[in-house]
Amino acid sequence: MNLALKEQRSGASAGIIDLDRLDSNVHFVQKQLGDGYQLRLVTKSLPSLDLLKYMMVKVQTNRLMVFSESFLAEILSNLNPDSLDILLGTPLPVDAFIRLVAYNGWNTINWLIDTNERLNQYLYYAQQEHIRIKINLEIDVGLHRGGFEITKDFAEAVEIIKQNSQYLELTGLMGYDGHVPYVPFYINKERSIRKTFVHVQELYDQFVDELKKHYDAKAMSTMTFNSGGSHTYFYYSDYKSATPVNDIAVGSGFLAPKQFSDLIELGHQPALFLSAPVLKKIESSKLPHAEKLSALVNIWDPNLKTSYFMLGGGWPGELVGPMGLKRNHWWDENDLGYTNQLPNQSILSGSDENTLNVSDFIFYHPWEGDGMLCFKKLVLYRQNSIVGEWDTYKGGN
Template structure:
């Protein structure tokens, strides 16, 4: 046999092997129907007559998550609820009652106006413009809430503190001011002891200001790459930085004047790293109690997702097709990927969320996204029909929980209540 013939045969054999390997590399069929949990939730929504996109909150899971967070604190520290992550008054009341706390962290003027009532202890989680603080005092009217004792404004720089000082002087107010410190996140805040002392000097010189404590957020500890030892070093750095700031503040006359400073730390990704063995005397927790997917972290493995977006299927088509002119490409996709054989158009869509049930559904990058009728593709093993529900899992709770009006409360296989969410606001 001639050399060229043998070469051609080798090329054909290599090509055949490559084709087989390519065919074997096709995505596996991931489709399946709803499991028992989501079948029960779907039945509950149907019984309640819900046929539009809806945020569903599993109250049993919510309560278990709240108890887990409170159990970790267990008297060693205080627990402060993050309102932007639980933006629903009834949800906040549930969490406050189970966790035994009246402390809240707020992030906007509308939240502050909604929550500044009764006996709540409020800490701002980001520095608001002095103009927003002025607007609050001009509209505030709840006689049972005493801002000079129950509200801590957040100052991140001497310049911001000076603005609050001028507000206090101009409006004859007495303000409690907490200082944001940088413990490694590098998102602003007091970065060195000299600046901290300068700000404490400003407080000491102004009788209308009172230093209330420190706030150090350390979300970077949970989010930096999981290189061996890197997260541990970041946590040690954060805690050592906090301890240094706290010691300097307590040594200053303005710090010594405050008998019980608020040393706030952590957040949902990191609160499990604190055990009451440092100056930090409270942790802030919110999203962990409903556990959206951004909080699928090793430290939170024992918590369960408690919030979902449910939406009906409007159209269940026998096959996935791309629009006119590109049908041929849709055929290739169907042949290659078993998970793109069927097309389902849902009510609404394009949320900050991902399909959770039935398994094997996904959006089509070729077709694009829609907030009106989003296309999902699947293999058909989902056994979805028109009016069946698709469930999404939010990636975060802040903002997403406010997109659907009232929240449907699911408990013991039924929709038992409807909780209004706070109006969406920055």
């Protein structure tokens, strides 16, 4: 990868997607998940329209989960919304909804609602404007991040939708299970996780059972019951007959960023990297304000002897290559623990045995997929060559 970048992208920092690894992760997810569920792409973890278009073809899905007003606006403006099944991953304030109504295709979106108060706000606007809104209800299946927690409030919301069917249409439920992998105080981790996962399905079932009191089987058969995520999608393959969930959301699993090390242990491959070329190499590292102590420091830790200053850097990720480098905490640390004295020229250190030189590239494994937003362009890498570029997401949060 270093050689390919030096030949074709010399002197420029870049986000890089390894397409071979991305394709491998797609195959892995599909194999783990099987045929029993619809797969939905989580756009906040794949923040590039070019990447999304590639993934929709590769995964053979038109289902997206979108979290921000601006990214939703970009999707509506650049993709054909009539060909998409979009579910919000977070409720949006009614003011944001009103702004988005100006875009073609807004009425194809499943708008997430978490409270009766918000539902009534959407209903009031629909009545004033004589429009019909697709509603997906957020339910709390143990994460406690919001959504309907008790069936009484949930049933009230369902009745509000039914009684105002000329303005509102219920299209399904969303119950995120993001808490499942983080069971505290476990003795047997895997057993505790699976027990929590089963409890999620039991809670989900309670809401679906309540829904059956209001809708017949034909209406229920067209609804989307969404859950899952990159940390939990693989548990669903053994649970098809015992869960109401029919729609699984996955995003980060396709890129396997650093925060998803459990997926790498499972078999995913890191497919996204952040890179910067070496701008300067200083063989005898000196410390500001302590030049006379530099020799002692270098003896104490020979891996601080040579300094490498990058073009940019400070990327949100873990240093992964080349081997033999480390953060220089004499330069790099302050009260916040992450901002260095030269944030436009991040510093790394190594021993004088390291063969890294000016113009060679240094690579980071980003903590999250949105680390790619450090760059306007993504470099595409396949079979040891640079094969193209993709744009990253242009909007804000």
